[in-house]
Amino acid sequence: MNTSDVAELPAGHPLQTGRTSASPLVTTYQGVRGDVTPVWLMRQAGRSLPEYRALRIGTDMLDACLDPAMASEITLQPWRRHGVDAAIFFSDIVVPMKLAGVDVSIVAGKGPVLGSAVRTAQDVAALPVLDESALAPISDAVALTVAALGDTPLIGFAGAPFTLAAYMVEGGPSKDHIAARTMMHSDPETWQALMQWTSTVTGAFLRAQIVAGASAAQLFDSWAGALSLKDYVEKVAPASKLALARVHGLTYSISGATDAAVRTVPIVHFGVGTGELLKAMHDVGADVVGVDYRIPLDEASRRLGGGVPLQGNLDPALLAAPWPVLEAHILDVLERGTAAPSHVLNLGHGVPPDADPAVITRLVKFVHDNAAAPAA
């Protein structure tokens, strides 16, 4: 690493002080297998929790994301209830778009909807520039959360440039993201300009969370599974790399440590249905690859060359199965996870809104009570 490329985390950051740097989550993300497999769950905060539904009454989704006290409280709820090994910052991937000044709202039961779709070179040129001071509510929410979490790490959250762009070109959610996939081939220059814009805003959003105290980060390329490997590598990966470059510049060193202890903040990269893309998604600069439930972890590790820490990959559909069925599935995932150097247990997709919170609490306890088999 060229030291001129890096900027140190601020004094008092939980990684800098060592408060979270020895936590099971951070060390596992760094490739060190401990006695217990750390566990957190995508969408652990949100609609599955009654305390979340109560808190959200009367507050719009984006307003909740931009109210530091509320975003922090929602982030902490699943940690208090389930005892997970990490909190993940509660937000939405369109938040940095909103903070840049794009007309976007989140429609209940539908998802993000833009005032107007971004389709032409003129549309992209007219996109507002993000004033990073607008990220203050995010930094404030993270600071509040990190203070409450103590030595439990907070994971920063951001959407990847393609997934943001897919919403922008379509003007809202879509099944096959065909408008965005059409633009990348029909008008490659406009596509590239749009990807430059999304990588800048989402990279700044993620960096702000880390500077304010997040000890790791996850980049969600939720819709990357709609792409062929060729399109991913040529039209999408460079922008994801650019977004992560804004985060990789941030390093920390624990007081008294040697140079070897200077590390970048660990980054997880995740998408749905991305079994064909795992290696390419690692290659953009991720430290850990998140795997959905479609391929088993031993196969995922093989595709990644055997040296990459993994996260995943319980099937959310099993959360509603009788406990013995779910338990057998958890044990199978833990066992297959030993094929990787280290493994953070998670779902292969988000917690379904109608999941029983008691099952999730039981799952977390079960994982903590069952030491993983040692790596072969």
Add this chain to the structure above:
Amino acid sequence: MNTSDVAELPAGHPLQTGRTSASPLVTTYQGVRGDVTPVWLMRQAGRSLPEYRALRIGTDMLDACLDPAMASEITLQPWRRHGVDAAIFFSDIVVPMKLAGVDVSIVAGKGPVLGSAVRTAQDVAALPVLDESALAPISDAVALTVAALGDTPLIGFAGAPFTLAAYMVEGGPSKDHIAARTMMHSDPETWQALMQWTSTVTGAFLRAQIVAGASAAQLFDSWAGALSLKDYVEKVAPASKLALARVHGLTYSISGATDAAVRTVPIVHFGVGTGELLKAMHDVGADVVGVDYRIPLDEASRRLGGGVPLQGNLDPALLAAPWPVLEAHILDVLERGTAAPSHVLNLGHGVPPDADPAVITRLVKFVHDNAAAPAA
């Protein structure tokens, strides 16, 4: 093949008389590479055509499917306009469900919606038995269509048991089919009973089309890509095999031919995002595997062992690209298709509703004018 397992096609069937048995589509499906690559497009009939939109005014989708004259006319429209090498029977995968007496309708802009979701053993036990005489409007529509098509083959159309079941358990369309995927693990006996039911009705629907004159058939497991390979093989493939067994019993022999010319009707099996499942989808009894746009045909052929005829795999997103971009893509797909013993050009997903029909006509002509490179 055990001759006691087979039933011959009726006299006068286009395959039996030889009218379509030497057509480019049928011979290519049988693994014989000709001078020209045959081409048809999934959803070639329907919303992209102005003559379709005009005909459908004032007629509900399921009513259109069950009106033999209208279903036949819609099936023929893209053949007349584009000169494709096959027509595919215009219908909907829920039609056999409707004909069995299930309360299902198709809501514009949403898709199939059931009066009530099928969730319990009691719900499955209460499903009506399909009286095969109810399939008369289907047989009538096919007969009308085949008479008009002459020596152009008609492809029969049906949904695979899992995709039908996914709609039934969810009660309508869903993004991740989690209710169905939950049932297969939570209540495997009810799941199996439901899959038995869906395989019976959809198998009967497909068989009726073939008996009435279809020269090939395509089974659409649209949502199979939501499954892991393990779940597909254990919980889904047996039902697809059962559905196809009802079709495989049908053979034809061309007058004067030897026993070697006795063949089953060729069956194509297709799903979206099924790169991990191609071999398993072939193994249920398909002759040809349809490949979506996510993996190239040479890689698909490799996964299938190199001996399976393929169909696909143009990216529908490219239909809206400038012609030189689309042309280069077509040539690339044709070239990669030479890795398989034979190849029928198609899209990797359906024609988008806003596709320009003139582009599709041009695409078909371009493919017909460009002989495929010989197999290596």
